[in-house]
Amino acid sequence: MKFSDQVKIIDKQTIQEDVFTITFDHVPEMGLVKPGQFFNVACDTTLLRRPISVCEVTPTSIVLAIKVIGKGTAFLSKLRVGDQMEIMGPLGNGFDLVEDSKVLVVGGGIGVAPLKALFEAIKPKNISTDVIIGFRDQPYLLEAFQSSADRCTVVSETDAGYLKGYVSEPLRAHLEETQYDMVYVCGPLPMLKAVAHICNEKKVNAQLLMEEKMACGVGACLVCTCKIKEGDFGFKHKRMCVEGPMFYASEVIFDA
Amino acid sequence: MKFSDQVKIIDKQTIQEDVFTITFDHVPEMGLVKPGQFFNVACDTTLLRRPISVCEVTPTSIVLAIKVIGKGTAFLSKLRVGDQMEIMGPLGNGFDLVEDSKVLVVGGGIGVAPLKALFEAIKPKNISTDVIIGFRDQPYLLEAFQSSADRCTVVSETDAGYLKGYVSEPLRAHLEETQYDMVYVCGPLPMLKAVAHICNEKKVNAQLLMEEKMACGVGACLVCTCKIKEGDFGFKHKRMCVEGPMFYASEVIFDA
Amino acid sequence: MHNLSVNLNGLILKNPITVASGTYGFGREYADYMDLNQLGAISVKGITLEPREGNGGIRIVETPMGMLNSVGLQNPGVHAFIKNEIPFLRQFDLKIIANINGNTIEEYCEMAEILSGEDVDSIELNISCPNVKNGGVAFGTDPNVVKEVVRRVRKSTTKHLIVKLSPNVTDIKPIAKIAEDEGADCISLINTVSGMGIDIHKRKMILERGVGGLSGPAIKPIAIKLVHDVYKTVKIPILGMGGIISGEDAIEFMLAGATAVAIGTGNFTDPKLPEKVLKGMYQYLETYKFENAHALVGNI
């Protein structure tokens, strides 16, 4: 049996006006939790659960970092230490971890949350780990990247004291300079698309952590599909919650 | 304009496993708040608001006492000091206060909440104020009644160290012994019915604080009606939320 | 400043926000919570020829994000409405829509005639009532009956005429078309969806008549679909409703094809909701740089 039960919140931190972290025990029933995997979290104010990636994994605890978007995340933001939270997981396939290589981590907004877990898992095992992170406004969750990435570039859309602009510009520059074995990406859809496009163009392997509305989270309802190349012209609908949320940039068909 | 806005919770007390009180500021816009009136309280987990009677009124603060029944009251039970609560009111007609008289207060369960406000308003003004309170199990909110009622009888359906049974038995006894000018009643429907029946039989005036599911709470939707005698055989549907929740026992037609 | 005024085929509202029949009484109660001058219109509590006491027993069942009601048209009758309520509502800058209900076509016509001489801005023909002559089946679900009732009411009055459609039909399009062809100036929808609730502890239906009308956010996706169906079918404007509780919801109805919207059950969640919805609409027009509210209608 996979884990689906209540967990007790053992820590809660507000890290920005609308971004917070929740920590709970990593119980044995959850088994191994991979970066890029997620938990499906029940909210009193919504019918469906909300998928939230793991942001930090230790043998004893798991941290989620959450940005308030609507009703569900607003409910979660009101939970406090000691409260119970109903979750199931870990779900999805997560990142394929590349070892002893040069890797680049590219993230945007709350997409840094899963990248933090990824970074902590791959950093010690790779020759070099560069990072490019973009924010709309003020950045958050940067400490780990800034303190131990080989190179850490932060951009912001507004004039927040960081390089102004989008991740695509430094990305192109990085790819010109360095031959990366893998690019790990998570962020809003337009960013994923842009990064996938650039990586495909430069023929660099990239793993995208995708996002799509989900219902069951386990592969039963087929509402969360991603269009994946099949043969030269065909496609298959794969389930974001089972075969994803990680897909390789080279296999994804972005519609519209 | 009548009051409809957020209030800040300034105190919250758990008085039994599933009963708690919430205190907020009595702001001038609320105007005079009468015992028997109620506020309609918004809950994140339900579409409709929940009517809750005032349990204590001072010039500066208002206390609600709430029993957890379902989704709405469960949500309210999780609110904490400092949280905002969306309310409108005071609503309804409340009790007609009798002065310089002998009065009897009869309550059951969470029905003691509005009776507490009533009792504190009438006690100093009446010759004598007797009280009969019934609970299914352990009583709560009794201090005021016990410390200053002329007579305070507590019954419990279970063997909780109190007189075992229902309020109707001591009620009959009280009515035989004393000529009351008014009986004030609040409790579950079967109790209201029984008390109304006894008071009508004994020709004692009784004010019943009734309960019915509400929607608008202001008299616009007509879902909360009470059947009221009109002429000798006729009836009228009056609105529980405007013409009530207080009705005289002599005018109410209890169906079924 | 944006131009929020909309034209429902002759009935001009200063803004597209109205309140739905049966959820706002005759405006009196909510006037204590909101400036009624902010409303484009009020559709008053459904009125009948004679006063009615309405249904007995429990009249409401709360359901997930919705409610069932079975009020049964408790109302003071058309004459008391004219005498007591029109003068009250005329104090405010809003249009008055008289929602009329009958057991027979003759009753509808008689009410339309009576109201023709009175100071109301529009008549809303509620054809979701059970048709007494036709075995209690709602007028609005039988295309032939719809044809007959709209035709005859149209002949009884020159007032602006709204026909309010029931969602409880296999296909709403032909019914909307009939209403248009027979002279309706505007179509309002949706009325409540048929539903039922059972008290599992007493093991009986909660509402005395069993069936009640489902309203509230739960039915919004149904309403949006039906508004869009009707928008694709008729040329007359639509007054859309069903589960609106935010400015976003109101915008969604307008994009689906409604020229104005009505807030019903939403009023119970917040007595200031119409005002907030109006504000939300302003903000939306501002954000997306629309000059007027009409530009939203069917704009998908």
Place this chain on the structure above:
Amino acid sequence: MHNLSVNLNGLILKNPITVASGTYGFGREYADYMDLNQLGAISVKGITLEPREGNGGIRIVETPMGMLNSVGLQNPGVHAFIKNEIPFLRQFDLKIIANINGNTIEEYCEMAEILSGEDVDSIELNISCPNVKNGGVAFGTDPNVVKEVVRRVRKSTTKHLIVKLSPNVTDIKPIAKIAEDEGADCISLINTVSGMGIDIHKRKMILERGVGGLSGPAIKPIAIKLVHDVYKTVKIPILGMGGIISGEDAIEFMLAGATAVAIGTGNFTDPKLPEKVLKGMYQYLETYKFENAHALVGNI
């Protein structure tokens, strides 16, 4: 110990709790969360003659206490179902209901024939699909088409046959009666209610096809009403569904007239829900001293 077993006119379930087609895949995924032996039956993801990739674009819209889906019958086809899924499901003590879907009556019949020789316990005829030959209108909304499709499928198989009805009709009673008269062993309802959602920021319909199927607690009052309508109309048993998320909900369906119930969208809220609903049913029978689940059916 209470007797929870129920008899759906020949299909005997060890308990009345089943899972609804399209919400439980072929059981594999949920087997990781719950012992499937607790289910009375599974109605598998709707299958078609040929494999289908389903609809493109966004397939879900969350709505207040409900969801719209537009999956478009993505499935591996009847042959892959037979080869891969039946053997998997046969490991568990539950009945297998094959939910079949066609573009034409011929396709339905062909699938029924194919499945007749296979190890499934029942065939559920989903007539809510758009009828390709009939201009895309759903099979289940036209009484004449229902008559034809049930009659011909009935002739194609001797398996237990469930006919699944669409709620999107003016009057479900005659349609249920036709299904019974043409030889259905059982009626299941409701399928999803037609709805639509619009993205107000992109100003376009969220689902590629515009319309989707509304499910979840939002539609429960509608489903209860329709189950009760059908219960009053036919003698064959009913498999009731629509918004069940608790034991209380399941009881409500049985009191309305369902002999067994299916959990659909509720599975998404909690992967252990069927187990919890079953427990709730036990408790109810215990509290009210009913000896068996059958005693609840229509008991209002």
